[in-house]
Amino acid sequence: MPSLIKALAGTALPHAHHPWPRRIVDVETWSALGGQLAEGRWTLAGLWGDAGAVHMALYDIGRDETDRSEMAVATLPCPTGQFPSIARHHAPAHRLERTISDLFGLEPVSAPDNRPWLDHGRWCVRHPLGTPTESSDQGSPYAFLTAEGEGLHQIAVGPVHAGIIEPGHFRFTANGETVVRLEERFGYAHKGVESLMAGASFERAAHFAARISGDSTVAYSISYSRAVEAALGIEVPVRAHWLRALMAELERIANHLGDIGSVCNDAAFALMHAHTGVLREHVLRQSNNCFGHRLMMDKVVPGGVTADLDRSGEDGVRALLPMIRKAFSQLVELYDETSSLQDRTVGTGTLSHTLALQYGCGGYVGRASGRSFDARRNLAYPPYDALRFDVPLFNEGDVNARVWVRIREVEQSLGLIDQIMAEMPPGEISVAVAQAKETREGMALVEGFRGDILCWLRLDPTGIIERCHLRDPSWFQWPVLEAAIEGNIVADFPLCNKSFNCSYSGHDL
Amino acid sequence: MRKLLFENLIRSPLTEGVPDPDRSMLAELATSLGRVARENLGRSLSIREIDAGSCNGCELEIHALSNAFYDIERFGLRFVASPRHADVLLVTGPVTRNMREALERTYNATPAPKWVVAVGDCASDGGCFAGSYAVVGGVSAVVPVDLHLAGCPPSPETLLKGLLALIEHSTHSFRSP
Numbered sequence: 001m002p003s004l005i006k007a008l009a010g011t012a013l014p015h016a017h018h019p020w021p022r023r024i025v026d027v028e029t030w031s032a033l034g035g036q037l038a039e040g041r042w043t044l045a046g047l048w049g050d051a052g053a054v055h056m057a058l059y060d061i062g063r064d065e066t067d068r069s070e071m072a073v074a075t076l077p078c079p080t081g082q083f084p085s086i087a088r089h090h091a092p093a094h095r096l097e098r099t100i101s102d103l104f105g106l107e108p109v110s111a112p113d114n115r116p117w118l119d120h121g122r123w124c125v126r127h128p129l130g131t132p133t134e135s136s137d138q139g140s141p142y143a144f145l146t147a148e149g150e151g152l153h154q155i156a157v158g159p160v161h162a163g164i165i166e167p168g169h170f171r172f173t174a175n176g177e178t179v180v181r182l183e184e185r186f187g188y189a190h191k192g193v194e195s196l197m198a199g200a201s202f203e204r205a206a207h208f209a210a211r212i213s214g215d216s217t218v219a220y221s222i223s224y225s226r227a228v229e230a231a232l233g234i235e236v237p238v239r240a241h242w243l244r245a246l247m248a249e250l251e252r253i254a255n256h257l258g259d260i261g262s263v264c265n266d267a268a269f270a271l272m273h274a275h276t277g278v279l280r281e282h283v284l285r286q287s288n289n290c291f292g293h294r295l296m297m298d299k300v301v302p303g304g305v306t307a308d309l310d311r312s313g314e315d316g317v318r319a320l321l322p323m324i325r326k327a328f329s330q331l332v333e334l335y336d337e338t339s340s341l342q343d344r345t346v347g348t349g350t351l352s353h354t355l356a357l358q359y360g361c362g363g364y365v366g367r368a369s370g371r372s373f374d375a376r377r378n379l380a381y382p383p384y385d386a387l388r389f390d391v392p393l394f395n396e397g398d399v400n401a402r403v404w405v406r407i408r409e410v411e412q413s414l415g416l417i418d419q420i421m422a423e424m425p426p427g428e429i430s431v432a433v434a435q436a437k438e439t440r441e442g443m444a445l446v447e448g449f450r451g452d453i454l455c456w457l458r459l460d461p462t463g464i465i466e467r468c469h470l471r472d473p474s475w476f477q478w479p480v481l482e483a484a485i486e487g488n489i490v491a492d493f494p495l496c497n498k499s500f501n502c503s504y505s506g507h508d509l
Numbered sequence: 510m511r512k513l514l515f516e517n518l519i520r521s522p523l524t525e526g527v528p529d530p531d532r533s534m535l536a537e538l539a540t541s542l543g544r545v546a547r548e549n550l551g552r553s554l555s556i557r558e559i560d561a562g563s564c565n566g567c568e569l570e571i572h573a574l575s576n577a578f579y580d581i582e583r584f585g586l587r588f589v590a591s592p593r594h595a596d597v598l599l600v601t602g603p604v605t606r607n608m609r610e611a612l613e614r615t616y617n618a619t620p621a622p623k624w625v626v627a628v629g630d631c632a633s634d635g636g637c638f639a640g641s642y643a644v645v646g647g648v649s650a651v652v653p654v655d656l657h658l659a660g661c662p663p664s665p666e667t668l669l670k671g672l673l674a675l676i677e678h679s680t681h682s683f684r685s686p
């Protein structure tokens with residue numbers, strides 16, 4: 001297999017781009033990459049707009065579990081405001097291209113679906129990140145895809161849901177109880193974060209990065225900070241890496257605990273939910289004790305971290321681990337032995353291995369369908385390159401498999417925290433971030449609890465963000481939920497949805 | 510399962526003591542609530558949560574209110590699935606333009622008397638998202654707000670204090686009209 005960089009065969013940039021290469025390619029190479037994506041040679045990591053250009057991040061997942069991945073970015077200048085559609089070859093690019101045309105007004109030529117995606121016709125402006133033109137706030141009608149047949153009916157759900165969850169719209173077409181088609185419509189949580197980041201100092205923009213998806217605030221901040229540090233060539237102190245990992249693993253455990261309980265709750269097994277809720281609360285309180293914020297928001301910043309672990313924090317974490325281990329193992333046993341619960345989760349909402357690979361589904365969604373990828377291992381960043389952990393893998397692809405991946409990941413994260421507590425070196429926790437006095441670009445791929453978070457950015461010579469793009473793992477998970485629910489009963493949708501637990505805010509930005 | 514249930518019988522409960530309702534919140538409520546409304550509601554409130562474009566951080570802490578530590582139901586506070594069953598709308602987020610109509614329609618679907626509590630810095634004035642083309646900027650720009658709970662996100666304790674202030678205010682006024 002030719003290396004990814006060779007396949008890109010374009011011109012290099014006038015300025016630095018770290019840590020992976022970016023090449024300016026021509027239309028032929030761009031389209032050829034689309035074809036290779038369709039053949040499964042590369043995985044699509046992101047596709048986003050810029051002033052007069054589109055960028056596409058690709059990686060090679062590696063031949064086996066020990067193989068490191070290779071990542072690169074291809075850029076196609078669009079002087080005429082058009083670019084050849086990638087979605088034409090490779091379906092996972094659909095919504096990304098629709099977003100590029102909403103935000104930048106760049107047109108994907110021969111794209112199979114040219115409906116708007118995030119733009120509901122309510123912003124008073126079109127193409128806010130490209131050449132903005134005035135428009136109304138009255139909203140525009142949206143054509144849902146059709147499903148025809150005798151006895152089919154539609155059920156519209158959202159954007160305001162029955163539970164305490166984020167806004168989104170689900171359009172079901174059902175035949176009696178059975179879902180024939182689900183179509184998602186999002187954009188309700190779109191806050192225009194990328195436009196707010198552009199023009200902000202990198203310090204201020206860190207604030208936005210921490211608020212893209214509140215449940216992954218630590219992972220987002222690490223991704224963003226690593227991208228800034230890569231761009232500026234900054235080495236953060238070793239201790240800062242370890243503290244970041246401690247926060248990231250606490251965040252992962254808290255989310256997994258909460259969601260394992262919620263999945264069971266959606267299968268009417270409230271006991272599990274009550275117990276995992278208590279454990280989650282313990283983790284959040286300990287996070288607050290260690291770092292001064294329950295979700296650890298704004299604690300990771302470019303240059304390092306803003307809070308060190310003191311004596312009480314160390315003791316707190318050391319006491320937390322055995323407590324969770326003991327209680328959690330009982331809960332796992334309970335999950336494993338409750339057949340009425342398994343009756344709901346086994347065989348429900350199955351995602352095929354093929355789709356998981358094609359879409360490059362990250363996190364537990366991919367790993368429950370046999371796709372073995374974890375940015376902490378495949379594109380290892382410190383301190384994970386010095387830590388020992390497994391990446392749990394299941395092949396069934398159903399709700400049950402996703403629960404098991406998360407159970408095993410809680411155990412792995414506890415093991416990681418053990419190692420962090422034992423081996424974390426002393427020292428400084430941050431360095432001053434100096435301006436580069438020239439244009440710089442950087443990127444990062446960081447494993448949040450939900451999957452890999454991509455951050456790409458360009459800083460001007462004074463440290464102002466010219467363009468920052470953050471791609472949530474949900475971009476490659478939401479679309480396959482539509483496939484996983486097919487043939488299931490409508491009543492199982494909350495269960496399936498919760499087992500994916502994709503982000504709305506992270507996706508809508 | 511039996512073992513778990515048994516252990517819970519002998520362990521002392523995790524539930525925290527009752528926090529004092531916040532004075533400043535009581536003051537804000539005093540000016541915003543009609544007496545008739547208070548008399549009708551008594552000591553129990555049904556809450557409908559609306560995410561008007563939050564980052565989901567506020568939702569996580571609202572969720573935490575239902576865990577054994579905060580156990581919000583012991584105060585007669587209950588999350589309900591429909592605005593038609595609600596007395597209180599708990600709204601988070603800077604109100605994105607794409608959610609504006611949904612928020613208005615949910616508000617209109619809620620029977621009077623009703624209260625609106627804006628949760629989090631975003632809901633108060635748009636927070637860090639204020640000024641974006643995509644947000645209206647604060648819940649009160651769309652529907653009348655009775656109480657603001659600050660924080661990013663507000664802690665479950667802050668949320669609880671605010672909601673208790675809401676109940677406290679209503680019963681206090683009910684007893685001594």
Ligand code: SF4
Nearest residue numbers: 563564566629630631
């Ligand atoms: S107040 Fe903070 S936590 Fe709440 S929605 Fe806004 S940014 Fe998120």
